[in-house]
Amino acid sequence: MPRPRQPVLTRDRIVAAALALIDADGLAAFSTRRLAAALGVRGPSLYNHFANREAILDAVADSVTAAVDISAFARHDWREALRRWAWSYRAALTAHPNVVPYLAQGPGRRPAALAMADAVYGALVKAGWPPARATHVGAAMRYFVAGSALGSFARGFVEDPELYAAHYPHLGQAHRLAEHQRSVDEGAFALGLDALLHGLADEHRRVVAAVEPPGANG
Amino acid sequence: MPRPRQPVLTRDRIVAAALALIDADGLAAFSTRRLAAALGVRGPSLYNHFANREAILDAVADSVTAAVDISAFARHDWREALRRWAWSYRAALTAHPNVVPYLAQGPGRRPAALAMADAVYGALVKAGWPPARATHVGAAMRYFVAGSALGSFARGFVEDPELYAAHYPHLGQAHRLAEHQRSVDEGAFALGLDALLHGLADEHRRVVAAVEPPGANG
DNA sequence: CCGCTTAAACTAGCGGTGTAAGTTTTCTGG
DNA sequence: CCAGAAAACTTACACCGCTAGTTTAAGCGG
Numbered sequence: 001m002p003r004p005r006q007p008v009l010t011r012d013r014i015v016a017a018a019l020a021l022i023d024a025d026g027l028a029a030f031s032t033r034r035l036a037a038a039l040g041v042r043g044p045s046l047y048n049h050f051a052n053r054e055a056i057l058d059a060v061a062d063s064v065t066a067a068v069d070i071s072a073f074a075r076h077d078w079r080e081a082l083r084r085w086a087w088s089y090r091a092a093l094t095a096h097p098n099v100v101p102y103l104a105q106g107p108g109r110r111p112a113a114l115a116m117a118d119a120v121y122g123a124l125v126k127a128g129w130p131p132a133r134a135t136h137v138g139a140a141m142r143y144f145v146a147g148s149a150l151g152s153f154a155r156g157f158v159e160d161p162e163l164y165a166a167h168y169p170h171l172g173q174a175h176r177l178a179e180h181q182r183s184v185d186e187g188a189f190a191l192g193l194d195a196l197l198h199g200l201a202d203e204h205r206r207v208v209a210a211v212e213p214p215g216a217n218g
Numbered sequence: 219m220p221r222p223r224q225p226v227l228t229r230d231r232i233v234a235a236a237l238a239l240i241d242a243d244g245l246a247a248f249s250t251r252r253l254a255a256a257l258g259v260r261g262p263s264l265y266n267h268f269a270n271r272e273a274i275l276d277a278v279a280d281s282v283t284a285a286v287d288i289s290a291f292a293r294h295d296w297r298e299a300l301r302r303w304a305w306s307y308r309a310a311l312t313a314h315p316n317v318v319p320y321l322a323q324g325p326g327r328r329p330a331a332l333a334m335a336d337a338v339y340g341a342l343v344k345a346g347w348p349p350a351r352a353t354h355v356g357a358a359m360r361y362f363v364a365g366s367a368l369g370s371f372a373r374g375f376v377e378d379p380e381l382y383a384a385h386y387p388h389l390g391q392a393h394r395l396a397e398h399q400r401s402v403d404e405g406a407f408a409l410g411l412d413a414l415l416h417g418l419a420d421e422h423r424r425v426v427a428a429v430e431p432p433g434a435n436g
Numbered sequence: 437c438c439g440c441t442t443a444a445a446c447t448a449g450c451g452g453t454g455t456a457a458g459t460t461t462t463c464t465g466g
Numbered sequence: 467c468c469a470g471a472a473a474a475c476t477t478a479c480a481c482c483g484c485t486a487g488t489t490t491a492a493g494c495g496g
Contacts (some may be wrong), residue, residue, distance in 0.1 A: 002461035002474055009473080031453060041474075044455070048473050053454065101319045104368050109376055114386050117375075122388035133409075135395070135402060140366075140410030144358075147322070147365025153357035156324015157335075168332050170340035177353070184353060191351075192358030192414060195421065199413020220490035221444045249482060259445075262484075266444050271483065 008041055011049050015059045022060065022098045032056075058110060061103040065112040067092040070119040078127035078204075079197055082137075085120065086145050086193055093149035094185075104146040128208050137200060144196060148189050152181055226259055229267050233277045240278065240316045250274075276328055279321040283330040285310040288337040296345035296422075297415055300355075303338065304363050304411055311367030312403075322364040346426050355418060362414060366407050 017038050022030050032053050036043040050056045072084035093100050107113030117138065124134035157174045164171040177184055235256050240248050250271050254261045268274045290302035311318050325331030335356065342352035375392045382389040395402055 002459080004474060005462070007473065032455085033453070042476085043453095044457095044476085045474055047455070101322075101368075104319075104365070107375060109378075109381060111385075114382070114389065117392070118386040118388050125388065131391070132405070136406040136409045139402065139406035140362075140413070143365035143406065143410060144362045144414075145365070146368060147361035147363070148358075150319075150322050150364060150368060153324070153360060156326065158327055163327060164332070167329075168336040170336050170343065171332065173349070174335070184357065187350070188354040188357035188361065191354045191418075191421065192361060195358070195414050195417020196362075196410060197413075197417075198420065199416040200409075202416065203409065203413065220446060220488085221492075223491070225444065227444080250484085251482070260447085261482095262447090262486095263445055265484075 009039060009045060009049055011059065013039065014046060014049055014056060015063050018056055018060050019063060019096065019099070023096055026098050027102060030057075057102055058108070061099060062110040062112045064092055064096050064099050064103060065110065065116060067095070068112075068116055070116055073119045073123035078123055078129075079201055081123055082120075082141060082200075083193065083197055086141060089116075089145045090149055090189060093145070097149065097152070100146070100149045104150055127204075129204065130207065133203075133207060140196065140200075144192060148185070148192070152185050153177075153188060155181055227257060227263060227267055229277065231257065232264060232267055232274060233281050236274055236278050237281060237314065237317070241314055244316050245320060248275075275320055276326070279317055280328040280330045282310055282314050282317050282321060283328065283334060285313070286330075286334055288334055291337045291341035296341055296347075297419055299341055300338075300359060300418075301411065301415055304359060307334075307363045308367055308407060311363070315367060318364065318367045322368060345422075347422065348425065351421075351425060358414065358418075362410060366403070366410070 014035070018030065018035050021035055021038060032046055033043045035056070036046055046056065050059070068085070069088040070085060072081040072088075075081070076084065093103070103113075107117055120138045120141070121134055124137050125131055129137060155178060157171075157177045159175050159178050161172075161175045164174050168174075232253070236248065236253050239253055239256060250264055251261045253274070254264055264274070268277070286303070287306040288303060290299040290306075293299070294302065311321070321331075325335055338356045338359070339352055342355055343349055347355060375389075375395045379393045382392050386392070
């Protein structure tokens with residue numbers, strides 16, 4: 001089959017199929033040939049639309065990031081905005097957990113990831129965080145959210161009572177974590193996020209007080 | 219070369235060489251054939267010592283986890299112990315950042331990772347955290363530490379001023395993050411960890427008060 | 437001390453992978 | 467209407483994880 005009358009592939013179709021493949025079978029099972037087969041095509045044809053496998057993964061990662069809602073930064077104070085953004089960020093990632101290890105390496109040159117970083121950093125600086133500190137706040141948030149999505153904590157434990165009973169005196173119930181995976185991971189996220197935001201609010205008060213001492217007027 | 223008079227390979231030598239290879243060239247460049255070559259051997263020989271590539275990576279991951287100091291849980295109150303553990307955990311992971319994506323998938327059946335989980339959970343329960351809540355605390359800590367080690371936040375940004383100037387109004391200085399990588403990532407970790415522990419201490423007071431109301435005596 | 441079993445290296449080879457190179461046909465711009 | 471770009475193809479290379487079977491050495495029971 002030479003050039004078809006109607007193009008068979010588009011970047012969007014490739015990205016969607018790649019994401020579906022990764023969701024279904026995991027990152028390790030993702031290959032250009034399997035992806036091409038899923039699209040009814042022959043492997044090297046993908047290279048008419050992407051430079052290489054990595055570029056496809058980049059586009060998949062960005063399509064996941066694009067689902068994060070960053071509108072809160074325009075509508076709420078920095079603390080509430082961080083909270084809403086964090087939950088949306090987490091939701092986007094946990095919807096496609098197999099992509100997270102790739103995605104979590106940083107924004108690189110991906111537009112959606114950069115737009116997100118821009119929104120977060122801009123809102124923090126506008127809220128009075130000194131630039132260096134705003135970077136720290138954004139990074140700390142990314143640490144927590146990315147870490148929470150990078151493989152479920154609960155799923156990390158094997159469902160094998162024997163394993164724990166022998167050598168790990170406090171892990172006797174660990175094999176049951178998988179049953180309550182969602183509530184464990186969500187509860188931990190909620191607890192950690194509230195704690196983090198609480199602590200950051202304290203720091204914000206301290207920092208703002210230092211920049212504008214009480215009684216100062218501008 | 220048939221069976222040599224002195225064994226050429228041992229599990230330890232394989233794991234050390236694998237870690238060195240991954241540190242030097244990244245997880246993606248790690249292959250059984252390259253590892254074997256680095257050991258002066260022929261690929262399939264590795265299978266006399268490990269079941270498969272995955273088992274080698276498991277051993278590498280556990281050797282990294284084994285460097286985490288969990289002795290604080292026996293010597294300090296839960297909050298101080300969490301702080302010391304978190305710093306040691308972070309140090310162990312950032313010493314081998316390329317291993318983190320693999321390692322962060324959970325403890326699985328790795329002894330060092332399970333011993334760590336056991337120590338953390340045991341100390342939290344002993345400190346009065348209800349079991350379910352202790353799990354949340356441990357998970358939240360893992361989220362934060364793993365996320366912080368999973369690729370530097372600062373390194374995630376490309377060193378290319380052009381890229382940012384055009385479309386991201388607040389990221390004008392982002393290309394300079396790489397220069398201050400260590401201080402950015404350490405500062406963010408310190409800020410986030412303090413905030414997290416602060417918030418958790420609040421929650422601990424609330425929880426303990428609920429279990430043993432003021433005035434109760436046992 | 438012989439002989440069996442096991443251990444630890446090897447070679448050969450299978451099916452799969454990313455991607456480069458070159459081919460064919462179709463679409464499109466001047 | 468023709469030139470060249472576009473988008474599919476086939477072929478091919480080097481590498482990958484891993485299996486199977488071979489060779490020799492080490493360790494051990496009789």
